[in-house]
Amino acid sequence: MIEFCSEARHRDYDLAYRGETALGEQLPWDIPGPQPAFVDIERAGLIRGAVLDCGCGTGENALFLASKGYAVTGVDLAPTAISRARQKSAERAIDVAFAVADALELAGYEECFDTVVDSGMAHVFGSGELPRYAAALHHACRPDAVLFVLGIDEQHASGSRLSEAVSRLAEDEPGPGARTLPMIDEDSLREAFADGWTVGSIGEANMRAVLPHAGRDTVVPALLAQFVRV
Known part of the structure; x- marks a missing residue:
């Protein structure tokens, strides 16, 4: 699993949303609409009850689900x-x-949610933090709650256009925001969510993104995992 520094994450994310990092004004993950994977999940009838969008960013997934009639909470560090x-x-x-x-604490949310959607949140955590994230979500969810995790696939995305673009930024403009693209692998997910969760499924998917400084849409190979809270 690609590690992404906790200290750097806390320091940089609000700078990123203010356009003050090497990524520029258009952040790769801040797309103008919901992730298609979550649209498909909603259409399949897999969303239920009170919903948490964990790491919601500027809110597109949360707003989409709320527009469908769900009670939605969206949280983000920035x-x-x-x-x-x-x-x-x-x-x-x-x-x-x-x-x-x-997201590593979710203070004030105890057994509040029946569904959680995670678009690019889990994949920013290193191996030491991912189990803490799983534990925080467990605390925030009710029994039998369902968690959907969408993260960039380490096995297949390393040669993607987005990965190459972020790598070039790291070389040309070292500093905040210019880091290796965060990714995750299936084994890390299984290990992190082994305590308090059962695995529903983990499979290949796609994540829609925007190429930094180019403003063009791109698709990145991803993993879509479903877990059920015990």
Whole structure:
């Protein structure tokens, strides 16, 4: 699994949403709409009850699910991201409870959720943090809650256009935001969620993204995992 420094993550993400990193104004993960994988999950009837979008960014997945009638909470570590998500919520007249929160703690949320969606959150955690993330989600979820994790696939995405673009930034503009593309592998997911969760499925998927500084859509090989809280 590609490690992504915790200290750097806390320091850089709000800078990234303010456009103050090497990634520029258009962040690769901040796409103008929900991830297609979660649209498909909703259409399949797999979303139920109270929903948490963990690492919601500027809120597109949360807003999509709320527009379908679900009660949705969206949390993110970056205050700038949450501010933009709240602005979208007001502009679209879609009610979502957006809040600044650390996904490794999720303080104040105890057995609140029946479904969790994670778009590119788990894959930023290193091997030491991913079990903490699984434990925090376990604390926040009710028994039998379902978690869907969408993360960039380490096995297949290393040669993707997005990976190459981020690597070039790291070489040309060293500093905040110019790092190796965060990725995850199936074994890391299984190991991290071994305690308190059962594996429903882990399979290949795609993640929609935007190439930094180019503004063009791209598709990155991803893993889509489903876990059930014990």
